[in-house]
Amino acid sequence: MRRGQQMNQTHIPMSTVPTHSTPFAVNERGYYGQFGGSFIPEMLYPNVEELRQNYLEILYSPDFQEQYRQLLRDYVGRPTPLYLASRLSEALGAHIYLKREDLCHTGAHKVNNTVGQILLAQRLNKKKIIAETGAGQHGVATATVCALMGLECIVYMGAHDMERQKPNVERMKILGAEVRPATSGSQTLKDATNEAMRHWINNPQDTHYIIGSVVGPHPYPDMVARLQAIISEEIRLQLLEKTGSELPTHVVACVGGGSNAAGAFYHYLDEPSVKLVAVEAAGKGVSSGQSAATTALGKPGVLHGSQTLLMQTDDGQVVEPYSISAGLDYPGIGPLHAHLYASKRAQFIPVTDEAAMKAGIHLAKTEGIIPAIESAHALAALSELKLQPQDVVVVNLSGRGDKDLETYIRWGGY
Amino acid sequence: MPATATQNRLDQLFQQKQERILNVYFTAGYPQQGSTVPVLKALQKAGADIVEIGIPYSDPVADGPTIQASNQHALEGGMTMKRLFEQLKEIRNEVSLPLVLMGYFNPVLQYGVERFCQACAEVGIDGLILPDLPMYEYREVYQPIFQQYGLHNIFLISPQTSPERVREIDEHSSGFIYMVSSASITGARRDITDEQIRYFERINSMQLQRPRLIGFGISNRQTFEQACQHAQGAIIGSAFINLLGQSQDLEQDIIEFVSAIKGSDR
Numbered sequence: 001m002r003r004g005q006q007m008n009q010t011h012i013p014m015s016t017v018p019t020h021s022t023p024f025a026v027n028e029r030g031y032y033g034q035f036g037g038s039f040i041p042e043m044l045y046p047n048v049e050e051l052r053q054n055y056l057e058i059l060y061s062p063d064f065q066e067q068y069r070q071l072l073r074d075y076v077g078r079p080t081p082l083y084l085a086s087r088l089s090e091a092l093g094a095h096i097y098l099k100r101e102d103l104c105h106t107g108a109h110k111v112n113n114t115v116g117q118i119l120l121a122q123r124l125n126k127k128k129i130i131a132e133t134g135a136g137q138h139g140v141a142t143a144t145v146c147a148l149m150g151l152e153c154i155v156y157m158g159a160h161d162m163e164r165q166k167p168n169v170e171r172m173k174i175l176g177a178e179v180r181p182a183t184s185g186s187q188t189l190k191d192a193t194n195e196a197m198r199h200w201i202n203n204p205q206d207t208h209y210i211i212g213s214v215v216g217p218h219p220y221p222d223m224v225a226r227l228q229a230i231i232s233e234e235i236r237l238q239l240l241e242k243t244g245s246e247l248p249t250h251v252v253a254c255v256g257g258g259s260n261a262a263g264a265f266y267h268y269l270d271e272p273s274v275k276l277v278a279v280e281a282a283g284k285g286v287s288s289g290q291s292a293a294t295t296a297l298g299k300p301g302v303l304h305g306s307q308t309l310l311m312q313t314d315d316g317q318v319v320e321p322y323s324i325s326a327g328l329d330y331p332g333i334g335p336l337h338a339h340l341y342a343s344k345r346a347q348f349i350p351v352t353d354e355a356a357m358k359a360g361i362h363l364a365k366t367e368g369i370i371p372a373i374e375s376a377h378a379l380a381a382l383s384e385l386k387l388q389p390q391d392v393v394v395v396n397l398s399g400r401g402d403k404d405l406e407t408y409i410r411w412g413g414y
Numbered sequence: 415m416p417a418t419a420t421q422n423r424l425d426q427l428f429q430q431k432q433e434r435i436l437n438v439y440f441t442a443g444y445p446q447q448g449s450t451v452p453v454l455k456a457l458q459k460a461g462a463d464i465v466e467i468g469i470p471y472s473d474p475v476a477d478g479p480t481i482q483a484s485n486q487h488a489l490e491g492g493m494t495m496k497r498l499f500e501q502l503k504e505i506r507n508e509v510s511l512p513l514v515l516m517g518y519f520n521p522v523l524q525y526g527v528e529r530f531c532q533a534c535a536e537v538g539i540d541g542l543i544l545p546d547l548p549m550y551e552y553r554e555v556y557q558p559i560f561q562q563y564g565l566h567n568i569f570l571i572s573p574q575t576s577p578e579r580v581r582e583i584d585e586h587s588s589g590f591i592y593m594v595s596s597a598s599i600t601g602a603r604r605d606i607t608d609e610q611i612r613y614f615e616r617i618n619s620m621q622l623q624r625p626r627l628i629g630f631g632i633s634n635r636q637t638f639e640q641a642c643q644h645a646q647g648a649i650i651g652s653a654f655i656n657l658l659g660q661s662q663d664l665e666q667d668i669i670e671f672v673s674a675i676k677g678s679d680r
C-alpha cells in the first residue's frame with residue numbers, strides 16, 4: 001500500500017505519538033469509517049502531503065509540546081475553568097458543568113488550534129499564513145497568533161460576512177492581518193474557504209493554510225482535533241478533582257465544522273458510558289429551508305477536500321445554509337462527526353435560532369455569563385436530554401457573546 | 415487500459431497526431447443552457463482536436479474567476495447533470511471529436527459513479543478529468559468502474575509534483591496527462607515565463623509514456639505555440655469562455671478563435 005510506505009518513510013517516533021486504533025481514530029488513509037480522505041486537486045497535493053508526513057512528528061515532539069503548552073498556559077490562559085453552574089443545574093435538575101472556553105484569549109476555543117498550527121507552520125519554514133473565517137472568530141485567532149509570531153497573515157472572509165461582522169473585520173486589521181473579501185458564490189464561509197484554497201494553489205511554496213475547524217483534506221481534521229483535544233484532556237482532570245470521576249454522563253457541544261465538539265469529545269470517544277451530544281443549528285427550523293442542520297438535511301458528499309455529510313441539491317450542488325450564528329453557518333461537518341453520526345456514537349440534536357437565543361439569555365440571567373450564540377445552541381439542547389438528578393453534564397461553552405452583542409440587541413427579549 | 419481502448423477516440427487521435435493538439439474547454443450550459451451542442455458542433459467545424467466539457471459546479475476550487483462565473487451562470491440557467499446527458503444524447507451523430515467531461519467529484523458522486531460512467535459511455539464520452547478525485551481514491555475504489563465503461567481518467571500534474579509522483583501518474587493515468595502550466599488556478603494569461611519553460615523542458619525530458627497537454631493560462635496563438643514546443647498540445651479554457659461570454663455569433667466567432675490560435679494548421 002503506497003500510503004503505508006510513505007507513512008514509514010517519515011520516521012515518526014511512534015512511542016511518543018498517542019495513536020489508538022479505535023473505531024473513532026482516523027486511519028492512515030485519513031478516513032473515519034466511510035468519511036474523510038483527501039479529495040484535493042493535484043496542485044494542493046504537495047502541500048497537504050508535506051503536512052501529512054510531518055504533522056504527527058511535529059505535534060508530539062518535545063520541543064513543540066513544550067512551546068504549545070507554555071503558550072496555552074501563559075498566552076491563552078489555560079487551563080480554562082470547569083465551572084459547576086449551580087443555578088443552571090437547579091433549573092435543569094442535573095449537575096451542569098461549563099467548560100469555559102469563552103475565557104480563552106480572543107474569546108473562543110479557536111485559538112487552541114491557531115496556536116498549534118502557527119508553531120507547526122514555523123517548523124515547516126512557512127513564512128506566510130492564510131485562513132478562512134465565517135464569523136471572524138477563527139480569523140481573529142489566526143491574526144492574533146500571526147501578530148505574536150511576526151508572520152504575514154491574509155484572512156479570506158465572505159463579502160456578505162464582512163458586512164455582518166464588522167467589529168471582527170476591524171479586530172483582524174488592528175492585529176495586522178489583511179482581510180480579503182470572497183466575492184464568489186454566496187459570499188459566506190464556504191466561499192471564503194474556496195478562496196483560501198485557491199490562494200494556496202497559487203502560492204504553494206512558503207504559505208501555510210490554517211483551517212479553522214475539523215474539516216478539509218486529511219490530515220487537517222485529525223490535526224485540528226488533536227490540537228483541540230486539550231479541552232477534554234483538561235475536563236477529565238478537572239472532573240476527577242471535582243467529582244471523583246473523570247467521566248461525566250454527557251458531553252454537549254455545538255457543531256459548525258465541529259472543532260470545539262471534537263476537542264470536548266476527544267478523550268471520551270472510547271468511553272461508551274459517556275454520551276456525546278452534538279448540537280446543530282436548525283436555523284428557522286429543520287424543514288424551513290433556512291437551516292444549517294447538516295446531519296438532518298445532508299447526504300454523503302465531498303466538499304473542501306473530504307468526504308462527509310453535506311447539504312446539497314439532488315444534483316450535487318452545495319446548498320447555502322442558514323443560521324443566526326455565523327459560526328454554525330456551514331453546509332458540512334467534519335468527517336469525524338459524520339462518522340460519529342453514522343455509527344450512532346454521538347446523538348445529534350438540532351436547535352433553532354429561537355431556542356438558542358433564549359438559552360443564551362437564560363444563561364446570562366442565571367449565571368452571569370453571556371455566551372456566544374454558537375455555544376448557546378449547546379445550552380438549548382440540554383432541555384431535550386431528559387436529564388436525571390444524578391447526571392453529570394459537561395457543556396462546552398465554546399465562546400463568549402461579545403461578538404454577538406448586536407445580534408442579541410436586535411433579537412431583544414431580555 | 416480500458417478493454418475498449420482501440421475504439422476510444424482519444425487513443426485514435428494520439429495515434430494519428432502527436433503535435434499541436436488543441437483541446438478546448440467550455441462549461442456546459444454556457445453562455446445559454448441550450449448552447450452546449452451548438453458550441454460542440456462549432457468547435458468540430460473550427461478544427462479543435464479535443465473538447466473538454468465542464469460540468470457546472472457550485473464550488474469549483476481549482477478555477478479562477480472566469481470559469482467560476484461561467485459555472486455559476488450555467489447553474490443559474492438551470493443546467494444539471496441530467497440535462498447535460500440529455501443534451502449529449504445524439505451528439506455522436508454530429509460530432510466525432512474526442513470528448514472529455516471535466517468536473518468536480520461531488521456532482522458525480524451524487525449522480526452515482528457507476529450510473530455516471532454508464533451515461534458517459536452511452537453518449538460517447540472518451541475520458542474524464544475530475545481534479546479533486548485524487549489518484550489514491552481512484553485506484554482504490556473507482557478505477558475498475560471507469561475502465562468497464564471505456565473511460566480514460568486524466569490526471570493533472572503541476573510544477574510542484576515530484577518526479578516520482580509524475581512517474582506514478584504516468585503509469586496509472588490513461589488518455590493523456592494534463593500538465594498544469596504553473597502553480598495556479600485556471601485563468602487566461604498573456605505570457606509564459608522562463609520558469610514555466612524550464613518546467614516544461616524538465617517534464618519533456620522525462621520521456622513519459624502518455625502524451626501531455628499543457629493547460630491553465632494558455633490563451634492565444636503565442637502561448638499555444640510555446641506550449642506545443644514542449645508537449646503534444648495545449649488546452650484553452652478561460653480565454654474561450656471569455657469569447658463565448660461576448661459572442662454575438664457563436665459559430666463564426668468560434669471558427670475565428672480556433673483558426674487564430676492554430677494558424678495555418680487546419
Ligand SMILES: Cc1ncc(COP(=O)(O)O)c(C=O)c1O
Nearest residue numbers: 213256257258259260327374399
Ligand atoms: C464560539 C464558537 N463556537 C463554535 C464555533 C463553530 O465552530 P466549530 O464547530 O469548529 O467549533 C465557532 C465558529 O466560529 C465559534 O466562534
